[in-house]
Amino acid sequence: MSEKDHRPLLLANALLTDPASRTQSRGGLLIAWGVIAEIGAAVTPASAGPDVEVVDCGGQVVAPGLIDMRAVTGEPGAEHRETLATASQAAAAGGVTTIVCTPETHPPIDDPAVVDFVLRRARDTAIVRIHAMAALTKGLKGQEMTEIGLLSEAGALAFTDGARSIMNARVLRRTMTYARDFDALVIHHTQDSDLAGEGVMNEGEFASRLGLPGIPVEAEAILLERDMRLVALTGARYHAATVTCRASLDILRRARAAGIAVTASTSINHVTLNENDVAGFRTFCKVSPPLRHEDDRIALVQAIKDGVVDAIVSDHNPQDVETKRQPFAESADGAIGLETMLAAGLRLVHDGSLDLVTLLRALSTRPAEILRLPGGRLEKGAPADIIVFDPDVPFVLDAARLKSRCRNSPFDGARLQGQVSRTIVGGSTVHQI
Amino acid sequence: MTKPATSYPHRHLLGIEGLTERDIVALLDEADEHIAFNRQVEKKSSALRGRTQINLFFEPSTRTQSSFELAGKRLGADVMNMSVSSSSVKKGETLIDTAITLNAMRPDVIIVRHSQAGAVHLLARKVDCAVVNAGDGAHEHPTQALLDALTIRRNKGRIAGLTVAICGDILHSRVARSNILLLGTMGAQVRLIAPSTLLPAGVERFGVSVHRNIKDGLKDADIVMMLRLQRERMAGAFIPSTKEYFRYFGLDEEKLRYAKPDALVMHPGPMNRGVEIDTAVADGAHSLIREQVEAGVAVRMAVLEALARNLPNV
Numbered sequence: 040m041s042e043k044d045h046r047p048l049l050l051a052n053a054l055l056t057d058p059a060s061r062t063q064s065r066g067g068l069l070i071a072w073g074v075i076a077e078i079g080a081a082v083t084p085a086s087a088g089p090d091v092e093v094v095d096c097g098g099q100v101v102a103p104g105l106i107d108m109r110a111v112t113g114e115p116g117a118e119h120r121e122t123l124a125t126a127s128q129a130a131a132a133g134g135v136t137t138i139v140c141t142p143e144t145h146p147p148i149d150d151p152a153v154v155d156f157v158l159r160r161a162r163d164t165a166i167v168r169i170h171a172m173a174a175l176t177k178g179l180k181g182q183e184m185t186e187i188g189l190l191s192e193a194g195a196l197a198f199t200d201g202a203r204s205i206m207n208a209r210v211l212r213r214t215m216t217y218a219r220d221f222d223a224l225v226i227h228h229t230q231d232s233d234l235a236g237e238g239v240m241n242e243g244e245f246a247s248r249l250g251l252p253g254i255p256v257e258a259e260a261i262l263l264e265r266d267m268r269l270v271a272l273t274g275a276r277y278h279a280a281t282v283t284c285r286a287s288l289d290i291l292r293r294a295r296a297a298g299i300a301v302t303a304s305t306s307i308n309h310v311t312l313n314e315n316d317v318a319g320f321r322t323f324c325k326v327s328p329p330l331r332h333e334d335d336r337i338a339l340v341q342a343i344k345d346g347v348v349d350a351i352v353s354d355h356n357p358q359d360v361e362t363k364r365q366p367f368a369e370s371a372d373g374a375i376g377l378e379t380m381l382a383a384g385l386r387l388v389h390d391g392s393l394d395l396v397t398l399l400r401a402l403s404t405r406p407a408e409i410l411r412l413p414g415g416r417l418e419k420g421a422p423a424d425i426i427v428f429d430p431d432v433p434f435v436l437d438a439a440r441l442k443s444r445c446r447n448s449p450f451d452g453a454r455l456q457g458q459v460s461r462t463i464v465g466g467s468t469v470h471q472i
Numbered sequence: 473m474t475k476p477a478t479s480y481p482h483r484h485l486l487g488i489e490g491l492t493e494r495d496i497v498a499l500l501d502e503a504d505e506h507i508a509f510n511r512q513v514e515k516k517s518s519a520l521r522g523r524t525q526i527n528l529f530f531e532p533s534t535r536t537q538s539s540f541e542l543a544g545k546r547l548g549a550d551v552m553n554m555s556v557s558s559s560s561v562k563k564g565e566t567l568i569d570t571a572i573t574l575n576a577m578r579p580d581v582i583i584v585r586h587s588q589a590g591a592v593h594l595l596a597r598k599v600d601c602a603v604v605n606a607g608d609g610a611h612e613h614p615t616q617a618l619l620d621a622l623t624i625r626r627n628k629g630r631i632a633g634l635t636v637a638i639c640g641d642i643l644h645s646r647v648a649r650s651n652i653l654l655l656g657t658m659g660a661q662v663r664l665i666a667p668s669t670l671l672p673a674g675v676e677r678f679g680v681s682v683h684r685n686i687k688d689g690l691k692d693a694d695i696v697m698m699l700r701l702q703r704e705r706m707a708g709a710f711i712p713s714t715k716e717y718f719r720y721f722g723l724d725e726e727k728l729r730y731a732k733p734d735a736l737v738m739h740p741g742p743m744n745r746g747v748e749i750d751t752a753v754a755d756g757a758h759s760l761i762r763e764q765v766e767a768g769v770a771v772r773m774a775v776l777e778a779l780a781r782n783l784p785n786v
Binding site: 177183184185186187188189213216217219220273 | 667668669684709710711712713715716719720
């Protein structure tokens, strides 16, 4: 950290938006030594000492940096798609100050040495905070549990098999049971691969019209229902990785009513797009689980509002031309999202379906709480992971100008509103326009 | 060595379940005398002269089988070893057929080991002689619990009031089940230490305390009883790896320091060094592992003698 980094920074004339306390107020925020030193209406340029760098935010929103619980980063093993460095630059540009990367690397993060490698590479090359999740099963094969204790000690923040579901209930039960002893968070993708079969998009009228094999929502719901029973049986800390349909929301509501403490996230794609976006066989909209019916999307947004869905993730999954420029059924799943998550999410604010505080809770406060990270709140002493953004600035997304190494954005060419003007991580500005 | 006929009143020894403190004490007292007897140069008695003992092992066990064999021979019995591979025969039907066939040979006592819980009880109902359970599946292994008790009593002078921590694969362990029953009957406090994947459902209701953290479980323990981890439980089935198991549940000198300074370490053997126990502990000053083997022969002699006294026509 340079001397300049030690200089206190005052963000003046801001709309201070704290999703943790659900408050918005006018004022300023003083950052010193990597944490929030002062906050409130009394924090003004006049209150600042001579050594303080003052930035006039011009009434823009100042909020906690976003915490993305689910991003594929490509390193090690797929650096041509993304590196920790390029992912972090995309994140900083999008207002994401913490990335939690999935273990879908080559080799997968199923060994303490790989966790160590990722964390060291992140420390040396990334400009935002990067945490690693480790695999739940060795080789992500769904058969044998990983060294959950040793991986936790190495720094793994949670355990997941990424976009793969553990189909063997006995294996998942034992894994959950073992994970509970270490108070480890299990994050599970719920899609019954047998029922999904050869499906490539949401099952329904639209898939039939396109002549594409469909995946019914029951593929997700059946596994989620099973998982709720296993959580009840084992007492594991469980987070449903990506719920995408109304049926899953009903299951979560019932589970919670029965006293099962589970959390869930959905992806930015599933709350802002629907199955119709694959029209014209747009492979950039081919994700897993598939984009659902508009009714499901509306239900998801409502679920974010009423807290049934806790968090929104980018599900950032960079895919290169080779894997995406294919016939729809043969192309890889996945879309990039780190850089566009906030702007896409603001669509929900602009169309009146969510207020800004609720959106930011799902993007920062709740992920921090679920992962037991210190960020996600604007208060004295909290880490100075801060974003400054104008939610109203309109722009047309040009994927060619994104910082991610891949261009598979479902929002390419989309009209969006909201741009991050400054991203601060640990008190240091890592992105600025 | 003549004993009152009431010292052990049962026809069989099928498990610790059903035994009273008095039954157990009677066997331990008798076994104590056999320890001294076995240390003599002349260690052959005629207590079981003319009796036939069949060791019927449906699964391999070098230690237990030879311990029973030696016990029988030292008491003057005619001992026959029968090893039956349970994998090559259909269970159930063959077990009963075997029992009927053996019974026709008029043995006096049959020692049975079988991979299925309850198999020994089934066989006992089909024969006229005494039956000793030498381990049935994950159910019971009563002579192991008795030899453990004898070892504890000889070193601590008592069992009541001691804190005994049993650590390892409780789920699949007949040794643990018999020990939980015996130690509870004798007034010891039993703690179980294991990852949740290796604990049976409802184990909290066994009258024990359950610990997932070995340091908590070992705190101020008088006796630390380690269990063998079977190879098939390793590598991802119930635990992630032997490396991780040793890190969190293996007994080494550092973890042993949480127990009392005079704590004693036991293991039913054979040991996986570096998996459930560190060599320094296994061979260290706290270890009773070799003493357990000696106690094993003595306990089995006591059991055989007690059962022989209860046979008809004595």
